Each structure stands twice: as C-alpha cells, then as structure tokens.
Amino acid sequence: xxxxxxxIVGAGPAGxxxxxxxxxxxxxxxxxxEQPRAGGQIYRDVARAWPKRGGLLGKDYAxxxxxxxxxxxxxxxxxxxxxxxxIEDGPLVTFTVNGAAQQAQGKRLLIxxxxxxxxxxxxxxxxxxxxxxxxxxxxxxxxxxxxxxxxLVGCGPLLYLIGAQMVRxxxxxxxxxxxxxxxxxxxxxxHVGGALRGWRYMLKGLGMLAxxxxxxxxxxxxxxxxxxxxxxxxxxxxxxxxxxxHEIGCDTVLLHHGVVPNTQAARSIDIxxxxxxxxxxxxxxxxAWGRSARADVFIAGDGAGIGxxxxxxxxxELAALAIAHDLGALAQGDRDLEARQLRWRLSAELAARPFIxxxxxxxxxxxAPADKTIICRCEEVTAGxxxxxxAMGCLGPNQAKAFGRAGMGPCQGRYCGLxxxxxxxxxxxxxxxxxxxxxxxxxxxxVTLAELAAMADTPDAAE
Amino acid sequence: xxxxxxxxxxxxxxxRVTFRGQVxxxxxxxxxxxxxxxxxxxxxxxxxxxxxPRAPFCMMGACYDCLVEIDGTTRQACMLEVSExxxxxxxxxxxxxxxxx
Ligand SMILES: Cc1cc2nc3c(=O)[nH]c(=O)nc-3n(C[C@H](O)[C@H](O)[C@H](O)COP(=O)(O)OP(=O)(O)OC[C@H]3O[C@@H](n4cnc5c(N)ncnc54)[C@H](O)[C@@H]3O)c2cc1C
Ligand code: FES
Numbered sequence: 001x002x003x004x005x006x007x008i009v010g011a012g013p014a015g016x017x018x019x020x021x022x023x024x025x026x027x028x029x030x031x032x033x034e035q036p037r038a039g040g041q042i043y044r045d046v047a048r049a050w051p052k053r054g055g056l057l058g059k060d061y062a063x064x065x066x067x068x069x070x071x072x073x074x075x076x077x078x079x080x081x082x083x084x085x086x087i088e089d090g091p092l093v094t095f096t097v098n099g100a101a102q103q104a105q106g107k108r109l110l111i112x113x114x115x116x117x118x119x120x121x122x123x124x125x126x127x128x129x130x131x132x133x134x135x136x137x138x139x140x141x142x143x144x145x146x147x148x149x150x151x152l153v154g155c156g157p158l159l160y161l162i163g164a165q166m167v168r169x170x171x172x173x174x175x176x177x178x179x180x181x182x183x184x185x186x187x188x189x190x191h192v193g194g195a196l197r198g199w200r201y202m203l204k205g206l207g208m209l210a211x212x213x214x215x216x217x218x219x220x221x222x223x224x225x226x227x228x229x230x231x232x233x234x235x236x237x238x239x240x241x242x243x244x245x246h247e248i249g250c251d252t253v254l255l256h257h258g259v260v261p262n263t264q265a266a267r268s269i270d271i272x273x274x275x276x277x278x279x280x281x282x283x284x285x286x287x288a289w290g291r292s293a294r295a296d297v298f299i300a301g302d303g304a305g306i307g308x309x310x311x312x313x314x315x316x317e318l319a320a321l322a323i324a325h326d327l328g329a330l331a332q333g334d335r336d337l338e339a340r341q342l343r344w345r346l347s348a349e350l351a352a353r354p355f356i357x358x359x360x361x362x363x364x365x366x367x368a369p370a371d372k373t374i375i376c377r378c379e380e381v382t383a384g385x386x387x388x389x390x391a392m393g394c395l396g397p398n399q400a401k402a403f404g405r406a407g408m409g410p411c412q413g414r415y416c417g418l419x420x421x422x423x424x425x426x427x428x429x430x431x432x433x434x435x436x437x438x439x440x441x442x443x444x445x446x447v448t449l450a451e452l453a454a455m456a457d458t459p460d461a462a463e
Numbered sequence: 464x465x466x467x468x469x470x471x472x473x474x475x476x477x478x479r480v481t482f483r484g485q486v487x488x489x490x491x492x493x494x495x496x497x498x499x500x501x502x503x504x505x506x507x508x509x510x511x512x513x514x515x516p517r518a519p520f521c522m523m524g525a526c527y528d529c530l531v532e533i534d535g536t537t538r539q540a541c542m543l544e545v546s547e548x549x550x551x552x553x554x555x556x557x558x559x560x561x562x563x564x
Contacts, residue, residue: 034524034542092494099536117524128516129505135522138523144471145500233506379512379529
C-alpha cells in the first residue's frame, strides 16, 4: 500500500496549488486524478494543448501552465488515470489505475474534485449531438475538434467563452440562444455594488459578445419554450424569443446554465452539506481553511462552492497551509501570515460572484421541467414521474429510489440529483435543505470484479 | 452524412481499431470518444430502458452516456485513449453489469 502525508483527489487548480504548497513545506503528497493529464476542467490538458492552440483558447488558459509545471517536485507523486472510488477512515483511499485497484493511506485528505455542469433537462436533451458546453470545450482543448453546425443554449460567462473560442477556431456557432431575462443584468448591477464588483467580468463578457457579433453569430435573449428536436440525433433547436417562434437546424447543441459543486466524494463519507440559495446548489460545510466536520478531511475549489479557477487555487493553498501546520511542518504564526495575503486575494476573487450569479440565473424551466422531460438520463425517469412519487407521499430523493429508479444508474445521480431535489421541494413547498439529496455510497464509480481481483492478486503492485 | 465535427490539426499517427465490427483508423493516443465522434460515429449505444440512442454528453466521465464495451468490459469512451487493435462494441447492459455498485 502507498502512503503519504497528504492525499489529494483532483488535479485541477485547487489540487495542483495545494500539492505544490504542501510539498514546498516538506510534506509528501500523493495526487490522484482520473484524467490522463493534470489540469482539471479549466486547464484540461494545458501542457499539450497550449503550444498548439493557445491563441484561440485565450490567456486565462495559460494560467494553468505554471500550476502544472510546479507538480514537478520530488515531494509530489502524481498518479494519472487514477479513479478514486472509495474513501474510508484513516484516511484510506481506494482507486483504480489501468484496471487494477490500489489503496493509499494518508495523514490528511484533500478533496478537490471540482464542479459539474448544472443539469439542464429540456425536451430532447438526451439525443445524440446534445452535449454540455463544457464537453464542447473539452473537445476543442483536448482534441482540437469543433462542431461545424452548433447552437449554444443557456447562459453565463462559460457559454460566451466557448462561443468566442469557436469563433477564433474559424467555426463560429450558428446561434447563441440565451435564457437570462432582460432584467437580470440590471438587477445584478443594482445588487449592492454589483456593477463595481462585476465590472471586470462585464468587460470580459462584452468583449466576447463583440467577438461573436463581429463573426455574425445570431443572438437571441430571454428565450423560452426551448426544445431540441430530432429522430435519432439532434436536428434543430426550437424556442420562443422576442414574441416569435424560432427553429434553427443544427448537428450539435451545447447546453450550459452554470456549474455546481461535485459533492459525490464528500457525501460518500457523510460530510454535512447545506443548500446555498444564491448558487442554487448544495455545498459541503467546512471552515475557513477548508476543513470539514471530519478533522482529517479538507475540501477546496469548486467542489466546496463555485468560485472559479483562481479562487480554487487560493483555497487549495489555504488548505495546504492548515495541513502543514497540523502535521508540524509549519508554525502557527507562519501559517497565519501566509494565509492573510491569500484570504485578501480570495475575497477579491469572490467579490464578483453575487453579480455573476444574479446576472445569469439558471433557466427556470430546466429547474422545473415539463412532466414529459427526462431528468434521470440513466434510468429515463421523467419530471412527471417524480411529481407522481411526490403525490404518493415521497418527500426526499432517497425515498424516490423506492418508487422508481431515479439516481440508481451508473452516474449515481450526478446529472439528476439537483433536479430531483428541486422538483420534490417545489411539490411539497419545502426548503431544499429539508428535501435533502441522494445518500451517496461507495463505490463512487462502478467497479468491476476484475479490478478488485487485481488488488488482491498483487498486494505489492502499488509499492 | 457530413461529419458533425472537424479537426483543426491533421490527426497524428493512425492506428486500426474496430467499432461495431467495422475497421476504423483513429489517431493513436487520442481521446476515444472524441476520435469516434470525429470519425462520424453519432450513436455510441442504445439505452437498456427504452433503446433510445445515446452519444457522449459530458466528456468528463460523469454521465456514462458514452459507454462502450472493450474486450467484454464496459468502459467510458471519454476516459480512454485510442490504442492499436481495440475492439469496440456499443455497451449493451446498464453499465453496471459485470460491475459492482
Ligand atoms: C466541463 C467544464 C469546463 C469548464 N471550463 C472552464 C473554463 O474554460 N474557464 C473557467 O473559468 N472555468 C471553467 N469551468 C469552471 C471550473 O470548474 C473551475 O473554474 C475550475 O476548473 C475549478 O477548479 P477545481 O480545482 O476546483 O476543479 P477541477 O478543475 O474541476 O478539477 C477537479 C479534478 O478532479 C478530478 N476528479 C473528480 N472526481 C474524481 C475521482 N472520483 N477520482 C479521481 N479524480 C477525480 C477530475 O478529473 C478533475 O480533473 C469549467 C467547468 C466544467 C465542469
Ligand atoms: S461522455 Fe459523459 S461519461 Fe463519457
């Protein structure tokens, strides 16, 4: 079995910054990520993709390079392609690499598993050709692939970013179908100091919108009644905007209305979560260092609440400082001195979040989908099914599993959990905190018998 | 039909794999889901519940819509890289058969 002072799950900005900081204080670090290369979602494959496609991906993407380079430190062991599927007391972490399970024992664990895109259940969203905007961006970053006939649907800065990147790649999207209302931006600006705090984001957003406009991309705002039509694949997007019905033929539909914390790992060890009404998602409870209710487990980055890549890296460093102090590698005074500057930068990074959250609220009809719309992609359970369970007395997501198979497929509720919470909360007029979320149990990802057998057969393979 | 995606760079060294019994040449080391999409594959599998067609949705290992069967094991195509001689079939089960949990 491997061992390390600190085990980190997730090599995005939070996990990478934490690894470098902890190793810099003399700790041994084991960094695990299921991706074949470091970077996380925003800096996906940055070391390979930047030299080839840096120009079109933008300057923000380059910020990932020093983070990846800093992993080249004798104190850091980075195992790529390592899918973590069980966390136990110890902290003891079980993961699979190349089809064989391994275990590692740490003194501290940092969960830095990032975000998922907020599920956007619309009629037709399960058709081939419909993807998350992030998926479209991953294809571009990692593989240099662009869809020739794509429509972007939803709202938020990431939607503009992928649109602008497609323009720079020479293949603009066919149209931008935005869901935020005309009043949302104004409301965000009126928000206490909103315009002031959000101005940098507004400028960036306006710059990307100008790129899209110059490229002749049609833009529709305050779209409603959105659906994706097609027989065996997406063929068009239909919607209403400005009092008119529209239909745009396409091959690819990229959906996005924000990101939410990926809480699977933290939930699997019963770390308490609470509903964040501004972000409209659950976040794990933790202190200002990222320490959870389990004293040896920390959480940092978007997995602890959406703050963006820079905030994620700062939160990773803060957790590393606290862990170094815990393990006797850093005096309290030094920890606090280093933390002060980080906290100041963190609050500057987070200042614009209320503005962004208010300017680009989730698309309401995707939070309360029509009865016929599938919400659980794996088991094809519809919003109407969940409402039926509610009428029969189902109060929470776990109970819903007794009525049907929602959340019981291989994705384990990653793309339906929040929808089920929202629908049940609305049906009973109760707060999401009361409705709760799926109870998550290991394995976090399906594990085969062969993977387990490989662990039993070769107990020392991981040494 | 014209492929939905195009590549910005010429693909790297091609290796031979089979998908649904047909020979396809894909770039070695490329993300498998991306490579199949670029090769014009639109449907990766049909769901066990209704038989509805599915293809990659998240490209980050979270949705399981890209499930394929490789050498009898159900795997997520978006979490694999192309290697010579892969024999790829659409996943038939729920993605959890021959798997625990
Ligand atoms: C698809 C997508 C694209 C995005 N693109 C951008 C962008 O271009 N610009 C931007 O500003 N923001 C983007 N974001 C927002 C982004 O989440 C954050 O800004 C930033 O990436 C958060 O960093 P992080 O370190 O918290 O997590 P991430 O960067 O998400 O890193 C988390 C890492 O944890 C790994 N992981 C998760 N679960 C496991 C497990 N069980 N076992 C092993 N490894 C695991 C993942 O593989 C991932 O590499 C994107 C988000 C998503 C979901
Ligand atoms: S596309 Fe979602 S898991 Fe592969």
